[in-house]
Amino acid sequence: MKRAIALIDANNFYATCERVFDPALWNRPVVVLSNNDGCVVARSAEARKLGIRMAEPYFKVKDLIETHKVAVRSSNYELYGDMSSRIMDVLEEFSPELEVYSIDEAFITIDADDRSNLTEFGKTVRDTVKRHTGITVSVGIAETKTLAKVANHLAKKSEKARFVLDLTESPHQEIALERTPVGEVWGIGRQHAAMLKSYGVNTALDLRNCDDQWIRRKMHITGLRTVHELRGIQCVELGASPNPKRSVIVSRSFGEPVSTLDELRAAISYYITRAGEKLRKRRLVAAALTVFAKTSRFNVDDHDRYSGIATESLVMATDSTLELMQSAQRILPGLYRPGYRYKSAGVILTGLSSMTGTSLRLWDSDKYERERLLMSAIDGLNARHGQDTVRCGLHDNEGKWASRLGLRSPRYTTKWDEIMRVR
Amino acid sequence: MHLNIGKSTFLKELNLLQGVVEKKSTIPILSNLLIEARDGGLWIKGTDLDVSITTWCPAEVRKEGSVCIQAKKLFEIVRALPESEIELKRADNEQQVSLVCERSKFKMPATATDNFPVIPDFQGDFTTIQSDLLRTFINRTIFAITNEESRYSLNGAKFEITDQSVRMVATDGHRLSFIEKKGKFGDLKLDVLIPKKTLAELSKLSADSEDSFEFGHDENHLFFKVGKRVLTSRTLSGQFPNYELVLPKDNVNSVGIESARVASAIRRVSLMADERSHAIKFDLGENQINITSQAAEQGEAVEHLPVEYSGPEISVGFNAQYLLDFFGVVQEGDVRFEFKDGNSQAQLRPANEADFDFRYIIMPMRL
Numbered sequence: 001m002k003r004a005i006a007l008i009d010a011n012n013f014y015a016t017c018e019r020v021f022d023p024a025l026w027n028r029p030v031v032v033l034s035n036n037d038g039c040v041v042a043r044s045a046e047a048r049k050l051g052i053r054m055a056e057p058y059f060k061v062k063d064l065i066e067t068h069k070v071a072v073r074s075s076n077y078e079l080y081g082d083m084s085s086r087i088m089d090v091l092e093e094f095s096p097e098l099e100v101y102s103i104d105e106a107f108i109t110i111d112a113d114d115r116s117n118l119t120e121f122g123k124t125v126r127d128t129v130k131r132h133t134g135i136t137v138s139v140g141i142a143e144t145k146t147l148a149k150v151a152n153h154l155a156k157k158s159e160k161a162r163f164v165l166d167l168t169e170s171p172h173q174e175i176a177l178e179r180t181p182v183g184e185v186w187g188i189g190r191q192h193a194a195m196l197k198s199y200g201v202n203t204a205l206d207l208r209n210c211d212d213q214w215i216r217r218k219m220h221i222t223g224l225r226t227v228h229e230l231r232g233i234q235c236v237e238l239g240a241s242p243n244p245k246r247s248v249i250v251s252r253s254f255g256e257p258v259s260t261l262d263e264l265r266a267a268i269s270y271y272i273t274r275a276g277e278k279l280r281k282r283r284l285v286a287a288a289l290t291v292f293a294k295t296s297r298f299n300v301d302d303h304d305r306y307s308g309i310a311t312e313s314l315v316m317a318t319d320s321t322l323e324l325m326q327s328a329q330r331i332l333p334g335l336y337r338p339g340y341r342y343k344s345a346g347v348i349l350t351g352l353s354s355m356t357g358t359s360l361r362l363w364d365s366d367k368y369e370r371e372r373l374l375m376s377a378i379d380g381l382n383a384r385h386g387q388d389t390v391r392c393g394l395h396d397n398e399g400k401w402a403s404r405l406g407l408r409s410p411r412y413t414t415k416w417d418e419i420m421r422v423r
Numbered sequence: 424m425h426l427n428i429g430k431s432t433f434l435k436e437l438n439l440l441q442g443v444v445e446k447k448s449t450i451p452i453l454s455n456l457l458i459e460a461r462d463g464g465l466w467i468k469g470t471d472l473d474v475s476i477t478t479w480c481p482a483e484v485r486k487e488g489s490v491c492i493q494a495k496k497l498f499e500i501v502r503a504l505p506e507s508e509i510e511l512k513r514a515d516n517e518q519q520v521s522l523v524c525e526r527s528k529f530k531m532p533a534t535a536t537d538n539f540p541v542i543p544d545f546q547g548d549f550t551t552i553q554s555d556l557l558r559t560f561i562n563r564t565i566f567a568i569t570n571e572e573s574r575y576s577l578n579g580a581k582f583e584i585t586d587q588s589v590r591m592v593a594t595d596g597h598r599l600s601f602i603e604k605k606g607k608f609g610d611l612k613l614d615v616l617i618p619k620k621t622l623a624e625l626s627k628l629s630a631d632s633e634d635s636f637e638f639g640h641d642e643n644h645l646f647f648k649v650g651k652r653v654l655t656s657r658t659l660s661g662q663f664p665n666y667e668l669v670l671p672k673d674n675v676n677s678v679g680i681e682s683a684r685v686a687s688a689i690r691r692v693s694l695m696a697d698e699r700s701h702a703i704k705f706d707l708g709e710n711q712i713n714i715t716s717q718a719a720e721q722g723e724a725v726e727h728l729p730v731e732y733s734g735p736e737i738s739v740g741f742n743a744q745y746l747l748d749f750f751g752v753v754q755e756g757d758v759r760f761e762f763k764d765g766n767s768q769a770q771l772r773p774a775n776e777a778d779f780d781f782r783y784i785i786m787p788m789r790l
Binding site: 237312313314315316353354355356357358359360361362363365 | 571572573574594596597598599664665668669697699700702720741742745766768784785786787788789790
């Protein structure tokens with residue numbers, strides 16, 4: 001049986017989510033800002049054409065935005081996450097094998113024998129997702145995941161493809177690879193791209209035609225897998241993405257700088273709460289916790305700049321917010337220096353492993369199991385009634401550290417009191 | 424300083440000291456050995472500030488003196504020399520030590536001895552501990568000590584001497600190894616935590632000698648003396664968890680099986696276990712244990728072992744590596760698996776061992 005792989009990628013996902021529920025945005029350029037309204041993290045096609053670049057600080061493009069009446073939204077991750085899961089639900093109907101690759105991307109497998117026209121299949125997927133969720137997606141189809149990435153990339157760019165491109169056994173495959181810079185090939189990082197370019201390997205086609213022995217010497221087995229994938233030989237299975245989750249990071253810049261240990265403590269507790277939720281959602285436990293806090297890097301005077309970071313190996317790998325919280329409260333006083341105005345902070349959980357496959361604890365096993373039940377109950381309540389309906393008592397979400405979200409759209413799909421009203 | 428010493432005599436002592444000396448210490452003097460020529464022989468000292476070894480070997484001392492020499496380089500040089508006599512010499516006020524053996528000649532930098540740490544001395548009365556007892560105790564507990572340095576009080580084994588017995592216990596929080604020998608060991612009463620590195624070095628010292636150990640301790644240090652060799656160690660501070668709480672009392676579902684047979688079955692089945700968790704499953708049913716494993720995208724394995732068992736059916740997951748650690752030290756005879764149920768700690772122990780009470784307690788795994 002022949003098998004093809006499709007990569008479905010939502011177009012300008014965050015901006016499109018905003019548009020789905022707000023018709024006033026339909027014919028306007030839209031940008032979405034990062035946490036605390038710092039930088040541009042998503043743009044509609046119109047905003048892109050105006051020259052607004054990704055990751056550009058908001059204050060730098062504010063004039064441009066006002067001149068062209070660009071709609072600005074703070075990020076609304078709850079809405080984007082919910083819309084993402086709706087898209088994935090739709091995609092699951094098209095294939096039993098689905099790999100959610102990121103919030104706006106998924107791979108599915110297609111039985112290529114049954115699909116005489118894969119382009120038509122791609123169009124059906126695109127139309128169905130649009131009809132069910134309001135989100136526009138691009139579909140790239142090819143023999144391997146790496147080629148499907150190339151196909152998807154070109155499906156967005158090519159006017160002829162109109163967001164669906166099938167490269168399986170296609171005479172256009174070589175042209176597609178030739179038009180793809182080597183640095184844009186899936187799995188080729190910045191360092192490998194620079195190395196390849198120094199040897200005259202500039203495009204995906206050049207890479208595909210490289211000698212196997214040379215690639216193996218320069219880029220080891222993972223590089224060779226990428227080259228084989230470009231040749232249409234499946235080396236990366238669905239669900240076996242090259243970068244399994246190694247850490248959970250929650251960090252934010254503060255709405256206003258904070259100076260006291262208590263304020264930092266409240267912020268860190270909030271981040272620990274979010275990190276704990278992420279761990280449990282992925283059924284992971286963490287073996288180490290890192291906490292950091294920084295002043296603004298734009299402070300002119302060296303004496304006003306400080307960055308503190310500290311790590312603690314946890315006594316037992318855990319997914320309990322309470323245990324993570326205790327560890328964070330032990331770490332924080334060690335890195336805190338009075339007299340500084342802290343602008344950002346965060347927590348990093350590392351040493352991740354699956355909850356399934358961990359040995360139970362000899363001591364305090366019952367206590368930990370009770371805490372897990374408590375966490376599960378809290379997660380359930382918060383999922384039903386909204387984030388932080390039940391929370392640990394160390395943060396109130398209203399300190400100076402809380403991010404600015406003044407431009408956030410309503411959380412239409414996850415909050416009863418923010419649901420769209422039809423007059 | 425000027426002396427002559429036989430290569431093999433010198434090498435044997437240098438070899439013992441290699442484990443103590445830190446290869447990459449932040450304090451440069453700690454990568455050196457302090458060598459003192461006196462008392463008709465050569466005193467050699469090495470330390471990492473937590474564990475120290477002082478040893479002596481006979482040598483022809485032509486002029487007394489002392490010097491610090493880079494430990495690893497000295498060991499490598501002596502190991503490479505022919506079986507012959509070595510002449511070690513340092514002229515007064517010279518910054519180099521010369522080492523001559525037959526036609527080979529080496530010069531090494533000599534470091535001042537003033538900065539070498541003072542190794543604590545024990546002035547009290549020593550108590551005798553059988554070398555083979557200590558060796559067995561260490562061998563059967565050291566593998567259960569945690570590798571996590573942050574769990575300070577678990578970075579060693581608890582060593583207890585009471586009126587009735589001597590015990591050693593080690594744990595990493597998921598499994599625990601307990602060994603006890605009944606009897607009275609002089610008037611000594613003891614309850615200390617011995618660091619893992621000390622145990623490893625003691626194990627080497629005891630392997631090299633059938634003599635008994637002389638043991639002494641003060642508030643912060645332990646002293647183990649065998650012949651002219653003295654190992655000095657800091658004790659670990661901190662609260663070792665209450666291990667008696669987790670020793671099972673009602674694991675009434677018991678099954679006996681030949682150690683080698685079950686160990687080889689576990690080894691085979693674990694080939695298909697998940698590479699990170701090493702999870703395998705025991706299904707205990709009437710007169711049979713089924714051991715299974717499965718790893719995503721790898722496959723699965725199953726092995727059936729006939730046993731005498733008529734208790735309730737029990738399914739329980741284990742880390743295969745934890746089990747193999749136990750079978751690494753109990754390679755012969757029968758062992759008993761004792762269960763309560765699939766969620767409580769299991770206990771393993773040799774079935775017919777009269778000398779020691781050795782128990783290995785292991786928590787099940789989430790499957």
